[in-house]
Amino acid sequence: MHKHSPLLLSMVLAALAALAPFAIDTYLPAFHVMAQSLNGTNLQLQQSLTAYLLPYALMTLWHGPISDSIGRITTIRWGLGLFALASIGCAFASNVETLWFFRALQGISGGAGNVVARAMVRDLFEGVAAQRVMAQVQMLFGLAPAIAPMIGGLLLGIHWQAIFIFLFLYASVTLFSAHKLLPETVPVEKRQPLSATRVFSNYRQLFADMEFVKLVVTVGANFSGFFLYVLAAPVFLIDHLGLNEHQFGYMFIPTVCGMVLGSYLARQTAGKFSTYKIIRFAYCWMAAAIMLNIFICWQLPSSPFWNILPIALYNVGMALTTPILSIAALDRLPKLRGTASSGQAFVQMVLSTVSAGLLIPLIWFSPLGLAFGMAGYCLLAILCVSKTKVWKTAQ
Template sequence: MPASSPWLAAILAALAAIGPFSIDTYLPAFPAIAASLGATPIEVQQTLTAYMATFAFMVLWHGALADHFGRRRVILGSMALFVLASLVCALAPSIEWLWTGRVLQGLCGGAGMVVGRAVIRDLYDGAQAQRLMARVTMIFAIAPAIAPIIGGLLLAIAGWRAVFVFLALFAGGLTYLTWRYLPETLPAAARHPLHPVSLGRAYTKVLGSGAFLLVAGAVAFNFNGFFLYVLSAPAFLIGHLGLGPQQFGWMFVPTVLGMVCGSALSGRMAGRWQHGRTITTGFAIMGGAAVLNVLIGALVTPGLPWSVLPVAIYTIGMALVMPSLTLIALDRFPARRGLASSCQSFLQVSVNAVTAGVLAPLLWSSPLTLAAGMAGFMSLGLLCFLSWQRRVEA
């Protein structure tokens, strides 16, 4: 496939979508899993934590492996393992086996996201890179909308195990598409050894960079302002809004439309706006949405559509700033883009895992506490960006 092919963005987006599909598709099935395996709601929730924790650990290494073996080999191996892990989940006879399958999924589920960003930066610079990153984000944004809908339908038709069979088939299809169409973008001469000393120095350089950590932190905190609602979807939609397992689209469709709009605006403004203007505009949108969300949570009875509208607006700003912040982070280390992408993903997913295992259960008790959580994450993201900006201007 030529590097300029429009299908490249679709394949990279689908590879990155394995992550949200692994989370969102089975969320409507939590009560059914608990009943089937004789597990408590907390034990079922920990299947999500098991996935997120191992996902966070392994994304730290996908980029280094891709810098050594090449982009294609790492993606192919990871997708093949994901097929096996999904089948373990589908056949799990107990909650412990489901934990095991989710751990295996977490170990390989982040390769497409990490390596895909490096592929984009291998191929393009400047505005072209931002446009492709925005296009990937726009396509990728569809995943959180359709995943819970697909999960709810599969649950109603064939039970919760069918969700993991679907994930196995999805990963199998991506394995074929990668093998057949995805080009290798890292020439052999540009690859790096896996020597422990050189790797240690590279990781120390990236993770010891204050500017990198601030930009990566802004991405992570911004995303978690929305991800908090993804993790809390059963409590928010079923518990507070009174919806059913097949009605998760009431939140996910508007929020994904917001991400699509934000990503499209980012791509359109690439080369016209400087990164600073794009990011500032995005934070203004997120800040307005967060304030509106807190006011609705404090003053209005939970209901549709007003309880989900601020979340959708928030995702517009989040998607607008994400391509610019990501490129700023990767451009700090042009010779080790794969490793830098891994470190960025590790920071983001580590925050995700803490949110999944600790913060979401503490905040999903009411719409107001969820709104406060979104505002808190957005404020941390803004603080990181402003701190980075002061470093650059100093």
């Protein structure tokens, strides 16, 4: 059916989706060094995450409709091309304000790969095959948060600017691979006219579907339970656990291994067990991991092993649910998959932006504060998913 194998397509789609975590995680080890170099504070560097995430969240509302209108591949070209140029701007920023500006440009363009990749999975594959490929993409995508900080730590040995040169090269190579290997999945005759009125009309239709809303909030809340630790990593790992900027892999390797394991289990269980049984098992697992996390933070002295273990266990359950929930959300409006993918990414990034700009500074005072943050997001996810068909219906 396809010119290239599903594995090769999955790898390219995963590389597109992984642009976002690379843009966030690669420079985390450099926060303290960059703050000194740019005459800023750690809080100002933390706000560079917000400068990236807020435009990212807003622009994700447009990447999908744009790809429904001009095609998936053209959207990728424009998005990754602008991201590459913005990365050069970040590399040569001379102060915090300039860094914020170019991080915002990265945010505007960086979501194109993630949104289009999700939509293309559902364009190219059906049913159980789509669920398996989505899990495979997620499994490869899940490696990015583990690899990125380690790459950042190594490049920091050269200079913090090398981190953004790396992001420029990553975007350029991924853009070339997508251009050469991915098919255009939205032929001209199926494209939707692009206008603000039509886009707003489509989003009204999309967000009026409460099943869709509950599914995407669930996915976003699941991810945010882990993403809290990603955003708080400079404080959590260095200040609380006593690690240094070259030891970020101590958290990211085990937590991403948990994510990869969960994605592998999602791929293996697709079509073999009913989705509602998988979902219920996953949330029992996540709840147990959170209770363990709170107990460890409350009763034991801080240590890398014990404080990171429950985060890795949580990620197994989180990754197990994601393909099922994502496919169910995309199938709510089959003719507007690009828009639906944008809506899902938007909700996830809004939660991440709230975490970065408002929640993290309130709870990163101790590991226990972060543990309660994870518990709050998981509770939100359970409240939403328990009202959906994937929870109630044997499929």
